[in-house]
Amino acid sequence: MFQKRILVSIILIFLSTVFAHGQKQNLTLSQVLDRAQSNSLDAFIQKNMYLSQQWEYKAYVADRLPNLSLAVTPFNYNRSFTQRYNSITDKDEYREQQSMYSYTRMSLSQNIGLTGGTIYVDSDLGRLESYGEGSSKSYSSTPVRVGLSQPLFGFNEFKWQSKLEPLKFEKAKKEYILNLQNVNVTAVGLFFDQVLAQLNVEMDSSNQINAFALYEMGKKRFKIAAIKQNELLNLELNVLKAKTNLAKSLKELQQTRFNLNVFLDFNENELKHLILPDDVPKLIVDVTNALELALKNHPLLMEEQQNEWEADMQVDKARKARHFQANLVASYGLNQQSETFYNAYQNPLNQQKVQMSLEIPILDWGKRKGNYKMAQSDREVIRLSSKQKQIDFKQEVSRKVIDFNLQGELVYNAQRADEIARKSYQVTLELFKEGKASVLQLDDALNKQDQSKEEYITSLKNYWEYYYTIQMLTFYDFRSGKALKAELGI
Known part of the structure; x- marks a missing residue:
């Protein structure tokens, strides 16, 4: 009965595997990476983060351009009692007052980046009408004022904004490309997780069939x-172990497939069969060249x-706050008022205004001086920290390049070891069938085969x-010999 259950389970697994394989879509590593760039949630988030930075930069550019605005007060109606002096009775008394006021102003202003000031040209018109006893109507105009x-x-x-904002925008471009490359690194990890799970299912399915066949042979x-x-008990134990391993590997395949499907925005139940990329390019990356590219392109710098x-800006701000503050406001224009709209624009009079305001710190108990010294100390800390980060970054790039250059040889050795282990297991299996190898030798060959494949x-x-980590650090595709670019427009 036990043997029949095992045989039935093997047949069902085999049939389900064949059926599922017919429904699968094959995907290569390059296809997975393309999908990650176009459809993954991570890529979508990075794109919108960049768009936010782009709009922020456009707002900065707009602040440097002339700004035309229109301010309108269509009506301002007021009805109230107001205190008035009566010269006849020589007393103050309250009288009802009704008025309607309307106002419009058009202004063209321009920020001056060199001096930090603002220059403007404007024109306004006001209308005031009073009701009741002593009703009147008048207009006030300023045709032009500078x-x-x-x-x-x-x-x-x-x-400071003219220095910082362009730099921040260029950094945002680099960060966008960097983050998209980080999506590639994540996709590679998920891809190979599923590949390994696929392989384990295939190996454990084969091992279960072999274990059952060897157990039947052992009984004879x-x-x-x-x-x-x-030895017979070990063969039976191998059958049970193979069933357990297959159940675990099927569960692991289901989980890794789910993780990759979610990341790539596929249907969670879609079966994607991943193709192992055996063609490893024979590529050696020059450390010096990689460092130059990284220092030139990476947004860290x-x-x-x-x-x-920004630290220099805070020092400058704190230094100037220690001294007196002065502000100059000046304007020149033409102004007129009349009871009629037409006459309000006839023969306008000159209008001048000059104002100088000063704010002089006298006693602040060393607060401004302390802020200045603190800003200086913060600047020195940031500069030292920046130097250390650059040193660490150079070391990281060099280490990754060296690891990559060595990894090509390790892949070749692991591939060769996998071929040898597979052949060794086949030879040991044949020897066992002929009665020339023990169960322990067979188990050892099987374990080495599975381990070498996983390695x-x-x-x-x-x-x-x-x-892809080196590509992310250097912004350079060493296979094609081209710098990385991305579509950055809105």
């Missing part, structure tokens, strides 16, 4: 005293430059993870 608002000797934020040999009872400039897949995984 003005300037200029901080003197103060902190110029526009100047035991009857004629060709093997000992403990841009980020450190940004941190240093070969792992070495391939490491090879491609190293390659």
Whole structure:
């Protein structure tokens, strides 16, 4: 009865495997990477993060362009009692007042990045109408007015923005490409996880069939005293172990397939059969060249430059805050008022305004000086930290390149070891069938075959993870000899 159950289970597994294989779609590593770039949630998130940075940069550019605005107050109606002086009775008294006020203003302004000030040209028109006793109507116009608002000797934020914002945008471009390459590294890991799970299912299915056949053969040999009872028990134990291993590997395949399908935005129940990339390119990456490319392209250095400039900005801000603050406001225009709209624009009079405001710190108990010293200390910390990060980055790039260059040889050795282990198991299996090898020798050959296959897949995984990590660090495809680019437009 036991033998029949095993045989039935083997047949069912075989039939289900054949049926499922007919429904599978074969995918290569390059196809998986293409899908990851176009459909994965990670790639979608990175694209939208970049678009957010792009709109932020466009807002900065817009701040540097002339700004035209229109302000309108269509009506402002007021009805209330107001205090008035009556010269006849020589008393203050409350009188009802009704008025309607309307106002419009058009202004063209421009920020001055060099000085941090703002220059503007505007024109406005106001209309005031009073109701009740002593009703009246009048207009006030400013046909044109030119003005300037200029901080003197103060902190110029526009100047620092002109340095920082273009750098931040270039860094955002690099980070977008970097993050897309990181998607590749993640996809490679998930790809080989499923490949290994597929392989384990295939090996465990074959091992179960072989274990059952060897157990049947062992029972016959035991009857004629060709093997000992403990060897027969080991063969039976191998059958049970093979069933357990197959169940575990099927579960692992289901989980790895689910992980990859979710990452690539496939239907969770779709069966994708992955093709192992055996063709490893014979590629050696020059360490010096890789370092030059990494230092030129990686956003880490841009980020450190940004941190240093921001620290310099805080020092400049704290230094200028220690001294007096002055602001100059000046304007010149034409102004007129009249009871009629037409006359409000006739023979306008000159209008001038000049204002100087000062703010002088007298006693702050060393607060401004402390802020300045603290900003200086923070700047030194950032500069030292930046140097250390650059050293660490160079070491990381060099180490990854060296590991990659060695990994090609390791893949070749693992592939050769896998071929030898597979042949060794076949030879040992034939010897066992002829009665010239023991069960322990057969088990040892089987374990070496399974282990060598797993080590070969792992070495391939490491090879491609190293390659795409180097590609991510250098922004360069060493197989095609081309720099990495990405579609960055909205």
